[in-house]
Amino acid sequence: MSRYTLKSSQGLRILVSVVVGVMFLFPLYIAFVTSLDTKADVFTFPPHLLPAFDWEPYVHVWHMARWPMYFGNTLFITLTTIAIALTTSILAAYALSFLKFRYREAIFVIFLLVLMVPAEALLIPNYVILHLMGLLNTYWAQILIYGGSVFGIFLLRQFFLSLPQSYWDAARIDGAGHLRFLWSVALPMARPVLFTIGLYIFIGSWNSFQWPLIVTSSHHVQPIEVAVSRLMLAHSVDWRRLSAAGIMATMPLVILFFFVQKYLIRGIGRGEGTQG
Template sequence: MYQWLDYFRNTILIAVFTILISLVTSMLAAYALSFIKFRGRNFVFTLVLLVMMIPGETQLIPNFVIMAKLGLVDTIAAQVLPYGASAFGIFLLRQFFLSLPKDYWEAARVDGCGHLRFLWSIAVPMCRPILFTIALYSFIGCWNSLIWPLMVTQSPKAQPIEVALATFLTSNSADWQGLSAAAIFTTLPVVIVYILLQKHIIRGISRGDGIRF
């Protein structure tokens, strides 16, 4: 029981840190692609769209090589850093930022508001539904992640709950009651979070209407 709590704690830590980092990087990148004019801005956004089309499996070996060279194998950080940027989050937030009237930024600039202040005080409060959507997608991705944690971890001190469930399935294939309890234990938190935030998800996705260049 205590070991399962350790797996549960590891998964929560991975999810929380991944969500926080991905939200920060998504907001900053999306804001730069929306409000800051620089050469190649549309090309950078096209690259973001292309990243969304690349299967995650193709990134496993390069990510593992990088984590190994950094000495982060079998750590929580190795399961957080590769997913600290979300192309999906950048896409959604950029589409929302482009829909904001330019008058907001012009009025804020007249009042002496800089880019970071405008982002934090005006843009972020208006895009909370989208932030909830990105956070939930990151949470579900972290909670259900199996292949990457299985590659990059070897000990229970850093393994998430999905790896524990896969190990339990292999070693206790005949213990159907235990397998059922473990499956419910790993699935129930995701279901609860989705039920609580489903309205925010629908609102967040509906705000990113169409692709703008």
């Protein structure tokens, strides 16, 4: 292969890559442009590609719904889900790796079998269960069903099993009990694993739509995605303000993404994240 053809094929590859990258960014960009359009500007064809930087849609849409409340709801639901799911996973994973008891492996398999249960079969019965518990239309309806994370148990158990047994022996000689050992030794070392699990729960919970849509009817407990969907159904032609709402709901995740993408890419490459 001559030097020239090598260069031109490299150039083509770079060009096609740029086109691919632009294709994936463009839908977010066009929403951004629309959200900053002036009223006269929106309806042009072909569409224009530079924003007019009119902030009116944001000001207006901010008063159309109680955004601080919806952001607060989403944040509360997300953080509480993470706290509960991490706590239950840590305890279970510890028992399944450091404690010795009969049927340990069998119990682990029973937890793993959860991954075989198709989620869509659980929608209706879980609604009935929450109805019987009197929890429909609360924060808890959106939190509790994610309280046990098999993915979390699996990853943490994997990590705990990699810790040498001698750590525990040393801690025990120093007079530590299991809880003390877990809190002061095992957990500080498990921080990266905890971070990974928390990250996936965060993204899943922040973006969850179907379940909150089903189990909530009151605005006071609804997350941001449901609020945006209601706005969408009610104001389907007000593109500037809808786009502004969409950008507002997307922004926190985009910002988070730039901080955590390294962990995400490594995790997905290992096959994590295919199960929430």
